[in-house]
Each structure stands twice: as C-alpha cells, then as structure tokens.
Amino acid sequence: MLDNTVLNPLASPSQLNTISPKTNKDWVEFFLDPKVNRECKTEYAETYVLSLFDQLNTTHLSWIDQVDQVRQHIQHEHDQTCSKFQSYLDQRKSGLGRNYFPTISHALEFLYKVAPVKYVDGSWLYSSLTHPSLFESKDLSYIYLEELGLGDAKANHVCMYQSLLRHFELEPYINYLDDIYFEQAAVQLALAYIPHDLFPLVIGFNLGYEQLPLHLLITNYELAELGIDPHYFNVHITIDNAHNGHAEKSIQAFIDHYHQAQDKSKYLELVKMSFQMNDFGLSSTNIIQEIDLTQSVYQLLQRKAVVGQHIHNQKCQFNGRSINEWLAQPELISEFIQILIDKQWIIKNRPVEESRFWKLIHDSDGKMFGVFNATEKMLIKDWIQGESLTVRLKRMPVTGDQNWLSKYNNQHELEQIKHQCHSLDDTNDKLALLIPYLSPYYHPRAIGLWATQEVSKLLFPFQTLAL
Incomplete structure (x- = not known):
C-alpha cells in the first residue's frame, strides 16, 4: 500500500489527539510506520520540531x-x-x-x-x-x-x-x-x-x-x-x-x-x-x-542469566551460592564475575586460553559451548585479554545484500506497482505513484529500491544512464 494513501483510523489528521508519542523511540517508530499517512506525519512533524526551538x-x-x-x-x-x-x-x-x-x-x-x-x-x-x-x-x-x-x-x-x-x-x-x-x-x-x-x-x-x-x-x-x-x-x-x-x-x-x-x-x-x-x-x-567494555560484559551476562539461571549444575558453588542462584539475581552479576576473577576462572590481561571460563564457552567440548555467538565471544575475549593483546580481523567486504532484502518484498505489490507505473504516460503521475516508496520506511526494501531507480531515471536521466 502507498505511504501517502493508507489511512490508519488512528492516524487521521482529525484524530491527532489519539496518538501521543512520548519517547524518542516512539517518535522514530511513528514516523517509520507505513500505516500512518503522510498528512498525519506532517502535522506531527511540525509540532515536534517546533517544540525543539526553545x-x-x-x-x-x-x-x-x-x-x-x-x-x-x-x-x-x-x-x-x-x-x-x-x-x-x-x-x-x-x-x-x-x-x-x-x-x-x-x-x-x-x-x-x-x-x-x-x-x-x-x-x-x-x-x-x-x-x-x-x-x-x-x-x-x-x-x-x-x-x-x-x-x-x-x-x-x-x-x-x-x-x-x-x-x-x-x-x-x-x-x-x-x-x-x-x-x-x-x-x-x-x-x-x-x-x-x-x-x-x-x-x-x-x-x-x-x-x-x-x-x-x-x-x-x-x-x-x-x-x-x-x-x-x-x-x-x-x-x-x-x-x-x-x-x-x-x-x-x-x-x-x-x-x-x-x-x-x-x-x-x-x-x-x-x-x-x-x-x-x-x-x-x-x-x-x-x-566501557566491562559494563558491556556485565550487561551481556545479565541478559544471558535470564535463560541460564535454571540450567546449571547445582553442585558447583561460589561463596555459598550455586551458579543458578547467582544468575537468578542479575544485579549480582558484577559480584559474581569478580569472584570468578578472584578464583582465577578468569585471568585478566592474559591470553584467554589461560582462563577456565573461556574454555567453557569456546572449546567445542566446553559445557557452555554455543551459548555466546562470535561477536559476544569477541567482546569477552577483548575484555579478558585487554588492549595490549587485541587482534585484527581478516577483513571481509560488506555491502548491501539484495538477496536478504527479498524477505521484505511483497512480490504481488511490487508487480502491481510496476504495472501501474508502466501504464502511465505522464511523468508527474509516475512520480506521484512512486515517490511514497522512497520514504524512510520503504526505500531500503526491494519495492523501494525499484521505485528509487525509476524516480532517479525520471528526474536525472543524464546522471543515471548506467541504471
């Protein structure tokens, strides 16, 4: 559906008081919502921006x-x-x-x-x-x-x-x-x-x-x-x-x-x-x-603790608490980590291979193997080893992936818009049809990428000869 023609009943300009974004994230989600029409977004945008002037x-x-x-x-x-x-x-x-x-x-x-x-x-x-x-x-x-x-x-x-x-x-x-x-x-x-x-x-x-x-x-x-x-x-x-x-x-x-x-x-x-x-x-x-890598590690382990608090062996205890008991209280994670350091399960500023905790999460036969993905293990590794032992990745080029974008593509909608566009003779009519698909929500998706190509050719034919 077109961004400027879809009318969410809650997004009608006559019902603006029914929508009240409060946080920055709320505002982001509001402006990216394809169900909210452009007219409504414009009224809200004016109110929001004017509120910043002071x-x-x-x-x-x-x-x-x-x-x-x-x-x-x-x-x-x-x-x-x-x-x-x-x-x-x-x-x-x-x-x-x-x-x-x-x-x-x-x-x-x-x-x-x-x-x-x-x-x-x-x-x-x-x-x-x-x-x-x-x-x-x-x-x-x-x-x-x-x-x-x-x-x-x-x-x-x-x-x-x-x-x-x-x-x-x-x-x-x-x-x-x-x-x-x-x-x-x-x-x-x-x-x-x-x-x-x-x-x-x-x-x-x-x-x-x-x-x-x-x-x-x-x-x-x-x-x-x-x-x-x-x-x-x-x-x-x-x-x-x-x-x-x-x-x-x-x-x-x-x-x-x-x-x-x-x-x-x-x-x-x-x-x-x-x-x-x-x-x-x-x-x-x-x-x-x-x-702050230390804080990042604490936050990572607190998130993992939500799942891990019920699955560890009750026999292994630190300072009178089982691992499950430590993990059941996320606010104790920093204290628990310090105990692991004190007991040399984690040896800071040394190669990670010397730390028992690392072997548990990294070795294929470790009891926590697979709990952390590659990026999470990199965070833990850098935190344990410190800056003096940092490594360099083998560089792999990263570019936009058209295949990945296909999951956002409604093929029927795309074919419908293509047919509509090709049936129009007037440039302004084509632009009116296509420009909503260049909105911040649509343009990174397959349908938006196609619309962008067409609008680029219509507005800037010389600069886009290679398209």
Whole structure:
C-alpha cells in the first residue's frame, strides 16, 4: 500500500489527539510506520520540531547571515578538519595507539550504538521529493537519491549499514539501547515530513550534516586497521566531498533558496536553527567516549542469566551460592564475575586460553559451548585479554545484500506497482505513484529500491544512464 494513501483510523489528521508519542523511540517508530499517512506525519512533524526551538541557541552561527561568505567559511572548517586529521596520522606514525577503538569490541559497540541514526541516514531529505516544486529542491533531491544508492542495494546507505550490523550479528543489540540514542534519529525523521513552509529547516540541517567531521575520518581509518570493512564510512567521505559532492550541493541549495526566499531574515533564522539541530542527541564522539567494555560484559551476562539461571549444575558453588542462584539475581552479576576473577576462572590481561571460563564457552567440548555467538565471544575475549593483546580481523567486504532484502518484498505489490507505473504516460503521475516508496520506511526494501531507480531515471536521466 502507498505511504501517502493508507489511512490508519488512528492516524487521521482529525484524530491527532489519539496518538501521543512520548519517547524518542516512539517518535522514530511513528514516523517509520507505513500505516500512518503522510498528512498525519506532517502535522506531527511540525509540532515536534517546533517544540525543539526553545532548546536552540544560534548566536554562534552568525556567519550564516553572510550568505556570500558561507562557502569560504565552510571551506575553512574543512581545511582545519583535514589538518587535524593529518596531525592524527602523524601521531599514529610516531607509534601512538588508536584514539577511538583500542580493540575490535570497542568498534563493534560503537557500530550498534550509532545504528538508530544510521538506519535513517539521509531521511530528512525525503521532504525535498515532496516539495511542491521539485525543480526548486533538485540539488537536495539528487543528494537524497544518492543516499538511496539510486536504487542499488549495494550503494543504499541504510542497506549498507544494515548489512554491516548483520555481518557481526549486532542488530539485536539495538533493542537494548537507552532512549537517548534515538533522539537524533527522531529529529531527522521529523524533518522528512516537515511542512513546506518550514522547508528551510531541511536546508539548514543538511548544510550542517554534510560537512566533513574529524570523527568520520578517524573512524574510517581505525575500522580499517582492525579489519572491519569501513566502506559505509568511506562513502561518506568521498560522496560528501566539498568540491562537487554533497557538501557543495548543500551549499548551493542554501544559496539558491536564499535568493528565492520572500522573507530572507526568517529564512536565515530557520536555517540556523536546523543547523543547530545536528547537535541533538548523542554524537559519535559522545558515544565513543562512553564505551566501557566491562559494563558491556556485565550487561551481556545479565541478559544471558535470564535463560541460564535454571540450567546449571547445582553442585558447583561460589561463596555459598550455586551458579543458578547467582544468575537468578542479575544485579549480582558484577559480584559474581569478580569472584570468578578472584578464583582465577578468569585471568585478566592474559591470553584467554589461560582462563577456565573461556574454555567453557569456546572449546567445542566446553559445557557452555554455543551459548555466546562470535561477536559476544569477541567482546569477552577483548575484555579478558585487554588492549595490549587485541587482534585484527581478516577483513571481509560488506555491502548491501539484495538477496536478504527479498524477505521484505511483497512480490504481488511490487508487480502491481510496476504495472501501474508502466501504464502511465505522464511523468508527474509516475512520480506521484512512486515517490511514497522512497520514504524512510520503504526505500531500503526491494519495492523501494525499484521505485528509487525509476524516480532517479525520471528526474536525472543524464546522471543515471548506467541504471
């Protein structure tokens, strides 16, 4: 069913008070719900975004008021970022260790904690395709289509990130994240459905988002060092380049819309406010700074304890409690782990082969073999061995998987839409049919990928000759 034609009775604009997302995760799920029509999402998006305005301080963004100097300002920021990255490279060459990810497990924790935002990558630009005049937002529309890989799963940014997490079996961990990790994703999705009179918010947010951050360069470099395919991050360096990439197109879109704006001061104020919206939620650097392997191991074992508290041998006891009794109280896990360390079942900062606990979970004849998957064992291994004994993975390329996407495909619906599209002669009619399938919910799915290919050919025939 089409995103803008399906009317959930609870989602009718006349019944807005029946829906009340309260948490950031609620907002994300609301904007991604295909049963809620676009009209309703737009009304909610306006309410949500306007509620953020009181939290914004744009006094440090006065440089945006000098429209003819914005390109130079951003180029200066870009040059400074590159200079800082060169200093980082010089430090690494001198023998200093990684800044972000001492072990593979640090990197994997980062990957799933930034996933809520990566899973809606580029979503705010969906509103450019629903703008009354597509011509006016063409630069931004093309950026969005490139974020969607022009319909190629291997180049669709969300598909790429989903594949990366599936490769390491990290997707389930998203369910355990605190609500704060979904705040930035909620902001981006709200902008995807913002009403047209607030479209400058999309321009300003994109202007800020497309600039090259230092953390992206370092993340890309250190993931590659650890043997984790950094392709998703590398693409954001190459495709966002300041010469002719997304960064340049975002600047040009900002300038073009400024000259078209009837109220230029209001336009600039909205741009500055949404530029600042990039700072909502936890940033990548915040997440990196908060990574704690010990805490991650405790949380992992607490989750396993829910199942394991009934199946261990009652004869094995530690400090007067059986293993089942220890596991029956998840709040005691940290104390239980310390006992295992004290009794040298776990020997920290030594090769894991010296730890009895490791043999139990890793050896094929171990009594806990199979309880932990490969990623979970990597976490435990890095925690036991410490940073000095970290290993490098054998790097395997990870790209969007078209076969995996097929499970999301309603073949009958896809064939129906294809037939409808091919029966239409007017380009605008085709776009009206297809654009809802480029929404943040649909575009990473097979039906959305096909629709993206068709829309790309209709809007940008020269750039998409190879499709």
